[in-house]
Structures are given as structure tokens and as C-alpha cells.
Amino acid sequence: MAGSNNGRSRLDDSSEYDRKSEVQAFDDSKVGVKGILDAGVTKLPRMFLHNQPVIENKLDSDAATKFSIPVIDFEGLRKNAAQRADIVQEIRDACENWGFFQIVHHEIPSSVMEEVLEGVRHFHEQDTEVKKEFYSRDVTRKFTYNTNYDLHKAPTANWRDTFYCVMAPNPPNPKEIPKVCRDVMFKYMEYVMKLGLTLYELLSEALGLEPNHLKDIECAKGLFIAGHYYPACPEPDFTLGLSDHTDSGFLTILLQDQIGGLQVFHKNHWIDVPFMRGAVIVNIGDLMQLITNDKFKSVHHRVLAKNAGPRISVASLFRMQFQEGSESRLYGPIKELLSEENPPKYREPSRKDYIAYLYNKGLDGTSLLSQYFKLQK
Numbered sequence: 001m002a003g004s005n006n007g008r009s010r011l012d013d014s015s016e017y018d019r020k021s022e023v024q025a026f027d028d029s030k031v032g033v034k035g036i037l038d039a040g041v042t043k044l045p046r047m048f049l050h051n052q053p054v055i056e057n058k059l060d061s062d063a064a065t066k067f068s069i070p071v072i073d074f075e076g077l078r079k080n081a082a083q084r085a086d087i088v089q090e091i092r093d094a095c096e097n098w099g100f101f102q103i104v105h106h107e108i109p110s111s112v113m114e115e116v117l118e119g120v121r122h123f124h125e126q127d128t129e130v131k132k133e134f135y136s137r138d139v140t141r142k143f144t145y146n147t148n149y150d151l152h153k154a155p156t157a158n159w160r161d162t163f164y165c166v167m168a169p170n171p172p173n174p175k176e177i178p179k180v181c182r183d184v185m186f187k188y189m190e191y192v193m194k195l196g197l198t199l200y201e202l203l204s205e206a207l208g209l210e211p212n213h214l215k216d217i218e219c220a221k222g223l224f225i226a227g228h229y230y231p232a233c234p235e236p237d238f239t240l241g242l243s244d245h246t247d248s249g250f251l252t253i254l255l256q257d258q259i260g261g262l263q264v265f266h267k268n269h270w271i272d273v274p275f276m277r278g279a280v281i282v283n284i285g286d287l288m289q290l291i292t293n294d295k296f297k298s299v300h301h302r303v304l305a306k307n308a309g310p311r312i313s314v315a316s317l318f319r320m321q322f323q324e325g326s327e328s329r330l331y332g333p334i335k336e337l338l339s340e341e342n343p344p345k346y347r348e349p350s351r352k353d354y355i356a357y358l359y360n361k362g363l364d365g366t367s368l369l370s371q372y373f374k375l376q377k
């Protein structure tokens, strides 16, 4: 409770507070969260403090024993039709009930996964002056780095720096990507694209569609990669690494390191997504929920701040960005899935509209889908 003296909230100072100036000064400094930590902060600047102490629902031992996110083994995928059908069934269950799953025995080599996590680390740990050149909120650039893409819109800042790299449909000129992570970004992107295409086949089948359906409607056309860096946090109970949100694209393929902290909201509990060596995490995004007319779920998730770190993760989002043309393309529920009993639940935003809404809204815990695109009953 804000204002209580249980020591859990630090937002009990009701004096005048000019949040806008604090955020602007921090943004102008271009040093990122890592920069202020390196400078020696031991108390969180006010802009990072969440209204509600986040510790209260961090530990949910009840949930930890009741639920665990599905793990799907791709080993049998190319062995025979029966094993493939089992995998399709597991994927259907996971997408309908969880919106999240982990995959083991996929085709991304562990060495490449380790290398890309290291590449992200190297980018964030290079000299601040070099990094500053990339600090930007210009969404038309192919490679940028900043603290929270929604810093000026969201109610509270998160303890995290991120670089963003637009990889498809038009890959960047190699020179646009910093040297410290250039080669591995291209290498990793090839594997992610391949796994994405495999997933779209399986998801299409899970929806009862032709295997090429999701690919043919260009779900794999746009891809951008976010390299997150969550520095160790001096006061992890008062902020988050990444606020409660749903992902905006069709599908996200995520790598996390062993620090942990990712949680998924499932049946009214925050469930930890444990680190599994060699596994990748996959989750459904809002666009997939929209085109499947709510069959597949885009679920809320967040990342806790931790004393330990830095935590590194790499999120590959299948979604077009601003750059690539065909802005008038519409995204709507797939006609083959609709019927009299299952009428469309969403309108069909153009890509341009969708992205405009997205970037106009900070991560405030509400969903873009229900707020803007859901049809009224």
C-alpha cells in the first residue's frame, strides 16, 4: 500500500515531483540503466519506482507447485507422421491454454544461442561513448539502443536497457550493426527464421489450415530482434525489469540466460519460466490472437528485477516495423476459421494503424487488442 510504513513502498513522499524532467534528463544522458548503476546508485531514482510494491506477488509458492509451462520436444518432428501429429497436438494445447511454451531439441545449436547472448552482453558492456551513438528513439533506424522503448509513455520506467535490430524483410547493411555483435546477429537471425517457419507450419496445422497458410499470409515476413540487458538491481522489490505486457507481433522466440525472472500470468498466478539449458521459449503475440480470432492466446508476462545480474535475453519478434512499405495491408481474423458460431471478434487494422497504436501506448498493463481492435458485442 502506497504511504504505509511497512517499508515496502518508497512512493510515500507526496511532495511535488516532476517526472517528465527526470525522465528527459535521464534520456538525454544516453547512459542507460547500466550507466547509472556504474556511476554507483544504491537507491532507485524515482522514475523507476512502481506504485505498488511488486514483491507481494513475487513469491507464489502455491502456483509454483500447481503449474509449469509446457515443454515440447521437437526430436520426433521429422521421424514419422504420428510423432509429428503428437507435436501438433501439444502445440495446439499450449497455444490455446498457455500462450507460452519451451522447445527442446529444436534446430538452433547451443553454441549459437550462447554466442548471441554474449553478443548482446558485448554490445551493452562496450564503452559508453561508443554506445551513445546508437542511443535513439528514431523508429525508422534499423539499429537503435535505449532504455525502455516506451520510456516517455509508460507510467513507470523499467530496470532494463535494450537494443533493437530490424532484420527482415530487408536485412540491414552489415555496417549498420555494431561490430561487437554483427556477425552473430546475422547468424542467429537465419536460425530464428528457420525455426519460425517450422513453427508457422505446425501452428497452421494446429489450426486445421494448410501447412503454408500462416507463411502465405506473411506472418514470417517481418522480424526484429531485441537484445535486453537487465543490470543487477540495488532495490529489486521496488521496480521491474520489464512491466506486465503482451507481445505485439505474431510470435516471439525468446532466449534467456540462467538468471531467470521471466513470469507468465496463468490462471490468476504469476508462474516462473525456468531457465532450461538449450531450450528456447516461444510465445503467441497479439497479432496471432487477432488473426486466430482468440483461439491462440497472447498472454501477459513480465520480468522481475533481480539483485543478481546482468540478466541477458534475446527476443525475436515476428512483426513488421515502420520501414518496409505495404503499410495498407490489413490484419484480420482468418476467414477459414470463422463461422456463424465463431463470428469475427476483431476489426481489421492496417499495418500502419496497428503500429501507430502500438507505439503511442506505453506498457501500462492493458491490452492493445481489447482496447482498440476488439469489436463491440
Ligand code: OGA
Pocket (backbone or CB within 6 Å): 226, 228, 242, 247, 254, 256, 262, 301, 302, 303, 313, 314, 315
Ligand atoms: C519481450 C519479453 C522477456 C525477457 O521482449 O517482449 O517479454 O525475458 N522479454 O526478456
Ligand code: NI
Pocket (backbone or CB within 6 Å): 245, 246, 247, 301
Ligand atoms: Ni514480451
